[in-house]
Amino acid sequence: MKRAKIAGTGSYVPLNRMTNDDMSNLVETSDEWIASRTGIRERRISTGENTSDLAYEAGVRALQASGLTAMDIDLIICATISPDSFMPSVACMVQERLGATRAAAFDLSAACSGLIYGMACASSFIETGMYQNILVIGAETLSKTLDWTDRSTCVLFGDGAGAVILSPSDTGKGISFIQLLSDGSKQDYLCLPAMPLRNPLIQEENSQSQVITMKGQEVFKFAVRSITDHINTVLKNMELSSVDIKYIITHQANYRIIEQAAKSSKIPMDKFYMNLDRYGNTSAATIGIALDEMAQNDMIQSGDKLILVGFGGGMTSGAVLVEWD
Ligand code: COA
Numbered sequence: 618m619k620r621a622k623i624a625g626t627g628s629y630v631p632l633n634r635m636t637n638d639d640m641s642n643l644v645e646t647s648d649e650w651i652a653s654r655t656g657i658r659e660r661r662i663s664t665g666e667n668t669s670d671l672a673y674e675a676g677v678r679a680l681q682a683s684g685l686t687a688m689d690i691d692l693i694i695c696a697t698i699s700p701d702s703f704m705p706s707v708a709c710m711v712q713e714r715l716g717a718t719r720a721a722a723f724d725l726s727a728a729c730s731g732l733i734y735g736m737a738c739a740s741s742f743i744e745t746g747m748y749q750n751i752l753v754i755g756a757e758t759l760s761k762t763l764d765w766t767d768r769s770t771c772v773l774f775g776d777g778a779g780a781v782i783l784s785p786s787d788t789g790k791g792i793s794f795i796q797l798l799s800d801g802s803k804q805d806y807l808c809l810p811a812m813p814l815r816n817p818l819i820q821e822e823n824s825q826s827q828v829i830t831m832k833g834q835e836v837f838k839f840a841v842r843s844i845t846d847h848i849n850t851v852l853k854n855m856e857l858s859s860v861d862i863k864y865i866i867t868h869q870a871n872y873r874i875i876e877q878a879a880k881s882s883k884i885p886m887d888k889f890y891m892n893l894d895r896y897g898n899t900s901a902a903t904i905g906i907a908l909d910e911m912a913q914n915d916m917i918q919s920g921d922k923l924i925l926v927g928f929g930g931g932m933t934s935g936a937v938l939v940e941w942d
Contacts, residue, residue, distance in 0.1 A: 621736075621743040622791035622942035624750070624784040625683025628909035629674035630661040630777040630896060637772070644768035651772045652894075656872025660775030660897030662760045667701045669710040671778035672756035675905065676711050679752060679780035682912070687717040690782075691748035694738055695724045696731025696755045696901040698809055698930070699762050707756060717752070728807065729868045729929025731755050731901030732779065733797070736925075736937055739783045740792045754780040755901030762809055764828040773870070774829070775897035779905015786942050790920070794855050794938040796847060799931050806832045806839065807930035837874060843928040844878035847936035851924050855938055859884045863921035864911065868928055869893035869903035890916075900929065917941050 636659045637648035651657055663671075672695055680687060693715075695708040708722035727734035732755035739751035756778035763771045783792075808830050813823035844867050852858060865888050867875055872893065879886045890907050899906065904925050911917050921941045928934040 618744050619785040620789065620791035620793060621740040621783040622786035623781050623939060624685065625679045625681070625782040626905065626909040626912045627675045627678025627680070627682055627780045628778060628906040629671050629678065630906070631663040631666055631671070633662055633664045634659050635662045640772050643765060644771060646768045646772055654873070655773060656891070656893055657773065657897045658894045661777055663758050663776045666758070668697055668699050668756050668758045669701045669707045671758065671776065672697070672707050672754045673711050673714045675754055675756060675778035675780040676715055676752055678909070679782050680715070683782040683784070685750055685782060687715040688719055689750045690715070690717040690720045690752050692739070692742060692751045693717060693720050693722040694735040694751065694753045696727060696735045696753070697724055697757055698726060698728050698731070698900060699757045699759055700724055711754065727929070727933045728931055729870065729898070729900045729903070730927035730931070730933040730935045732904045733925060733927035733935035733937055734933070736781065736783065736792070737795045737797055737935065740795060743783055743785055749785060751783045752780060753783060754778060755905045757900040757902050759829070759900055762827070762829050764826070769833060770829050770831055773898050775899050777896055777899035777902040777906055779902045779907070779909055781905060781908065788942055790940040790942045792937055792939050794851055795935070796850055797935040799933045801931065803835070803839065803932040806835045806932055809930070837871070839932055840870060840874045840928050841877045841881065843934040844874070844926050845881045847926045847934060848882045848884065848924055851936055851938050857922070859888070861922055862888060862924055863917070864888055864890050865924045865926065866890050866904055866907050866911070867926040869896065869907060870898045
């Protein structure tokens with residue numbers, strides 16, 4: 618059984634920057650409030666590109682980084698909660714645009730844990746030998762899912778896409794531990810309704826609006842606990858200590874969440890990579906964008922161990938231990 622390694626990373630964000638000052642022209646807020654409560658300074662907001670456009674661009678870059686061609690790809694998984702359409706999937710749209718005609722393709726819904734869930738699926742397919750090269754993309758245009766009059770949510774999120782290509786490792790390095798968790802009893806913490814039930818048998822109109830709603834403080838506590846528990850589980854199961862870990866890349870939602878998780882797991886903050894000041898929370902895309910930035914800046918060398926941790930609506934969470942190949 619061969620482990621899956623990360624063979625390439627890619628990311629793409631829309632050009633258009635929206636600063637906290639720009640947000641204060643839309644809702645009653647301030648740079649001071651947003652930055653001090655969340656660490657976010659600006660986010661990218663699409664002026665026309667949809668989720669499949671961002672996903673495609675991230676996929677192209679991941680392919681380039683891996684040295685593979687579109688015809689080498691066996692499967693495309695796109696993690697998203699903001700697809701262009703329920704059908705066709707974003708993954709199928711990306712498959713067509715890449716010309717990855719050999720690939721199977723599907724979307725996956727695990728909110729901000731989506732890339733971790735996608736990597737877990739891809740890793741398992743590779744370990745069984747069913748597939749060789751798998752493109753996993755986390756892509757979102759959350760800007761279309763926001764209530765732009767609700768200052769408690771609209772300041773937090775942004776648009777973007779991050780991608781990884783997983784391939785079999787010849788060195789024994791790669792993904793050695795995966796943990797996925799879900800807790801449907803907390804499903805009301807973060808919600809984004811899909812189409813309301815509507816048919817000739819239903820009399821009353823359902824006027825539920827299709828925007829993100831959130832119990833901010835509950836999500837905050839869940840996130841701190843999830844990150845801490847996942848890190849402890851990875852370290853314990855793999856008989857490692859935090860000294861063995863080069864970087865921890867968590868879902869980028871809030872600086873204070875990461876700070877509290879660092880404190881409760883007793884790991885120095887400088888091991889936690891952060892870029893949420895520039896992109897805000899791009900849901901399934903954050904971990905892929907962060908990984909790609911780190912790879913491009915030569916921050917990760919062969920043999921470095923990374924823990925990736927996602928958490929989000931569902932509630933869902935997950936962690937992956939990767940030894941860089
Ligand atoms: N600007 C200014 N004031 C704001 C504001 C904004 N953007 N958003 C909320 N407020 C106000 C509230 O209306 C409230 O005012 P009130 O006391 O007069 O009622 C006050 O700030 C405090 O609100 P509260 O919700 O208690 O703030 P908080 O300290 O919990 O911080 C979050 C709010 C959203 C920053 C915080 O709860 C959080 O980050 N939670 C996690 C969210 C997250 O990461 N979600 C995605 C996970 S995948």
